[in-house]
Amino acid sequence: MAAKKKQAVAGPWWDAWRGVVFANARVLQAVEPSLEKSFGISLPFLDVLSRLYDEPNHRLRMQELAEQSLFTRSGMTRLVDRVEKAGFVRRESVPGDRRGVYVLLTSEGERILERAMSQHQSDIQRVFASRLSPDQHRAVADALAQFWRK
Amino acid sequence: MAAKKKQAVAGPWWDAWRGVVFANARVLQAVEPSLEKSFGISLPFLDVLSRLYDEPNHRLRMQELAEQSLFTRSGMTRLVDRVEKAGFVRRESVPGDRRGVYVLLTSEGERILERAMSQHQSDIQRVFASRLSPDQHRAVADALAQFWRK
DNA sequence: CAGCAATCGATGCTGTGTCAACTACTTTGT
DNA sequence: ACAAAGTAGTTGACACAGCATCGATTGCTG
Numbered sequence: 001m002a003a004k005k006k007q008a009v010a011g012p013w014w015d016a017w018r019g020v021v022f023a024n025a026r027v028l029q030a031v032e033p034s035l036e037k038s039f040g041i042s043l044p045f046l047d048v049l050s051r052l053y054d055e056p057n058h059r060l061r062m063q064e065l066a067e068q069s070l071f072t073r074s075g076m077t078r079l080v081d082r083v084e085k086a087g088f089v090r091r092e093s094v095p096g097d098r099r100g101v102y103v104l105l106t107s108e109g110e111r112i113l114e115r116a117m118s119q120h121q122s123d124i125q126r127v128f129a130s131r132l133s134p135d136q137h138r139a140v141a142d143a144l145a146q147f148w149r150k
Numbered sequence: 151m152a153a154k155k156k157q158a159v160a161g162p163w164w165d166a167w168r169g170v171v172f173a174n175a176r177v178l179q180a181v182e183p184s185l186e187k188s189f190g191i192s193l194p195f196l197d198v199l200s201r202l203y204d205e206p207n208h209r210l211r212m213q214e215l216a217e218q219s220l221f222t223r224s225g226m227t228r229l230v231d232r233v234e235k236a237g238f239v240r241r242e243s244v245p246g247d248r249r250g251v252y253v254l255l256t257s258e259g260e261r262i263l264e265r266a267m268s269q270h271q272s273d274i275q276r277v278f279a280s281r282l283s284p285d286q287h288r289a290v291a292d293a294l295a296q297f298w299r300k
Numbered sequence: 301c302a303g304c305a306a307t308c309g310a311t312g313c314t315g316t317g318t319c320a321a322c323t324a325c326t327t328t329g330t
Numbered sequence: 331a332c333a334a335a336g337t338a339g340t341t342g343a344c345a346c347a348g349c350a351t352c353g354a355t356t357g358c359t360g
Contacts, residue, residue, distance in 0.1 A: 018298055019294025019297060020294060021174055022298035023294045024171055062338070062340095070175045071318095073338075074341080078317075099326070100325095101338080101339065132166070137166045138166075140170070140290055141162055141163075147169060147173040147176050148171075212310095249308040249354065249356070251308080
C-alpha cells in the first residue's frame with residue numbers, strides 16, 4: 001500500500017488547476033530568457049507587438065490593448081512607453097477623439113516581431129507542446145479556450 | 151465563408167498554450183481579491199502556509215520552500231519576512247546546520263490556513279472547475295501534471 | 301587537517317506593475 | 331446649450347520580486 005501524504009487539498013479538478021498554474025510558470029520561466037537573450041525583448045513586449053500585428057492596420061488604441069492583454073490601463077501606459085522608446089511602436093492621435101491614442105507598429109517593430117515570434121513558437125513547441133500528445137493539445141485547448149475567447 | 155483574420159500564430163497546440171496562460175491569469179485575477187478581502191492574505195501567503203501545513207512537522211527550510219514554490223531564495227526571504235510579521239509562521243534555527251533556518255507554522259497560521267484554504271477552494275471551484283466537465287478535469291490534469299510532479 | 305569550493309539565507313539595488321488620483325475631453329440629460 | 335457624469339490616458343507613490351553580492355558555515359580534496 002502506498003503511503004498517503006497529508007495534504008491541504010486533493011481531487012481531480014484541483015490537480016487540473018495546479019497543472020495550469022505550474023505549466024504556466026515553468027514554461028514562462030524557460031522561455032522568457034531565450035527571447036531576452038536573442039532579441040533583447042521581454043514577453044510583454046512580444047505580446048503588445050503581436051496584438052498590433054494581428055490588427056488590419058497594425059494599430060490599436062491603448063484601451064483596446066489593455067483589455068486584450070492582462071494589463072491595467074496604467075500598466076499598459078508604462079509598457080508602451082518602453083516599447084516606444086525601443087522604437088518598435090509609436091503613438092499617434094486618434095482623429096475623431098482627442099482623448100484617444102493609437103499605438104501602431106513601426107516597420108522595425110514588424111521586423112523584430114516576425115523573427116522573435118518565430119523563435120518564441122519553437123521555444124513553446126519544445127518546452128510545452130512536445131510534451132503533450134496531439135489529443136492532449138486538443139483537449140486542453142477545448143477545455144481552456146473559454147478563458148480567452150471572450 | 152468565414153472571414154480569415156490574419157494572425158501571427160495559429161494551431162491547436164498554440165491554442166492549448168494560450169488557454170493555459172489565460173486561464174491562469176483570469177482565474178488568479180478573480181480569486182486573489184476574494185482572499186485578500188476575507189482574510190487579508192495574498193496568494194503567495196496561502197502558498198507558503200499550505201506547503202508548511204502539508205509537511206509532517208509543519209516546517210520546512212527556506213531552501214525547500216523556495217524550490218517547491220515559484221520563488222527564488224531571495225524572494226522567499228522577503229515573503230517569509232512578511233508572513234512572519236503577520237504572525238503566521240516563525241523562524242527557528244536548524245540543529246545540525248547553523249546556516250539553515252526552519253520556517254514553521256504557528257497555531258494562528260494553521261487556523262487561518264484552514265479557513266482561507268477552504269474559501270480558496272470554493273473560489274477555484276466556482277471560477278475554474280465548474281466551467282469544465284469531469285472529463286476535462288481529468289484530461290487537463292493528466293496533460294499538465296508533468297509540470298509540477300517533479 | 302588545511303585550504304578552497306559550494307551552500308544557505310539575507311540584503312542593496314533595480315525593473316516592473318498596481319492603485320488612486322489627475323487632466324483633458326466627450327457624452328448625456330434637461 | 332450647459333452642467334454633470336463618464337471615458338481615455340497619464341502620473342505619483344508604492345509593493346513586490348529578481349539579480350548580484352555578501353557573510354557565515356559546511357563539505358570536499360589532496
